[in-house]
Amino acid sequence: MxxxxxxxxxxxxxxxxxxxxxxxxxxxxxxxxxxxxxxxxxxxxxxxxxxxxxSKEGLYLEILRQAMERFRADLTVLTRGGGDAETGLMRLCGQLFVLFRENLQVVRLVHAALVGPPQGGPPFDFKRFHEELVKGMGWWVDEGIRRGEFRDGDQASMTIAVYGVFSLAVELELLSGECGIGREGLSAAMNVVFEGMRAGDSASL
Amino acid sequence: MxxxxxxxxxxxxxxxxxxxxxxxxxxxxxxxxxxxxxxxxxxxxxxxxxxxxxSKEGLYLEILRQAMERFRADLTVLTRGGGDAETGLMRLCGQLFVLFRENLQVVRLVHAALVGPPQGGPPFDFKRFHEELVKGMGWWVDEGIRRGEFRDGDQASMTIAVYGVFSLAVELELLSGECGIGREGLSAAMNVVFEGMRAGDSASL
DNA sequence: GTCTATAGCCAGATAGAC
DNA sequence: GTCTATCTGGCTATAGAC
Known part of the structure; x- marks a missing residue:
């Protein structure tokens, strides 16, 4: 037995x-x-x-800890993988978008804790959430510049542009009443940004 | 007397x-x-x-009502004005960014109410905040397309791209600990997006 | 590990005098 | 318009039996 x-x-x-x-x-x-x-x-x-x-605070922290853990695991996987930088960046953002949309409750909680008032809740190292996202996207932008896919000289701004579009797409899903643009809308808007990042286009900067 | x-x-x-x-x-x-x-x-x-x-709710609603009023007045002014679309869009976003950074408390409050949990607070028509911003930016994008400054056929995606960069710049200011990219960072990232919107660039879409 | 019962506190809101 | 004093109820957290 x-x-x-x-x-x-x-x-x-x-x-x-x-x-x-x-x-x-x-x-x-x-x-x-x-x-x-x-x-x-x-x-x-x-x-x-x-x-x-x-305590109530301990429960809250445990929820956030678990969420952070799962998120970091997914992000690590999505930053690997072959293909050109534009494809990799699109895949990273697209799959993270799907992941976030499937876990909207967690996203809302973390987002509120990141940029919102702390509501008396306990402190938590939320900025790592943001920093790791930037690092993951920045890695692909670096790759693109290194390979000559993207223009050189503006890595930080390009990363911000990509991250901004992704972030907005996620936030629109958080709004009540179906304001979201969906994964197709995200792809379309990211293509606008990519258009401004590609090497070879007339750079009038 | x-x-x-x-x-x-x-x-x-x-x-x-x-x-x-x-x-x-x-x-x-x-x-x-x-x-x-x-x-x-x-x-x-x-x-x-x-x-x-x-009541406490009445106080809360009065604060939001006043904030909404001031914001709409500023937005109306900033959507007018001459110049080409790119300059107008850059001015709109830049001046709104400064306005928001000078009123970070209100921005944090409204943002939390928009995308965060309602915390037991009373309902308020927050989406108009978002909708009027999109309308203001979309107006300039329309202008740019009409005048031939921007490529045709992707108005919504272009507006999302611009709005996304602006929105992220504001949110980074909300994070604690000087994560902000400042107005210069906003301009630089917007230039990346503009690069992808201009007519005449090689459009490989 | 889970329960019933309750301690101890502080919240939002008001009565009534001035 | 503003005060002092107070009501009522819900809150987090725990004691102690099983």
Missing amino acids: PERPPTHRYPDNREAILRSALDLFARKGYAGTAVREIVEAAGATKPVLYYHFK | PERPPTHRYPDNREAILRSALDLFARKGYAGTAVREIVEAAGATKPVLYYHFK
């Missing part, structure tokens, strides 16, 4: 609380969400929450 | 409360800010706040 673990290390209650907390924090904000709401939605009770996460 | 108004219509208390509420809402969020904090920072008392604004 195989050994069973003496106790469940991650019981259903813990996962249920994480899920309903993510949902509520994303919809009502950290300060706007009561612990009572979270445990009711999860079908649990308050002491269970405090047992697993020690 | 000249007549004095029978009573102060907008006494100092009212303005002081509006200012400290803007400061606190922007720093701690709507739900994260207590009425007690607001009136203490303003050197007033709670009944004064409730006399002038009826």
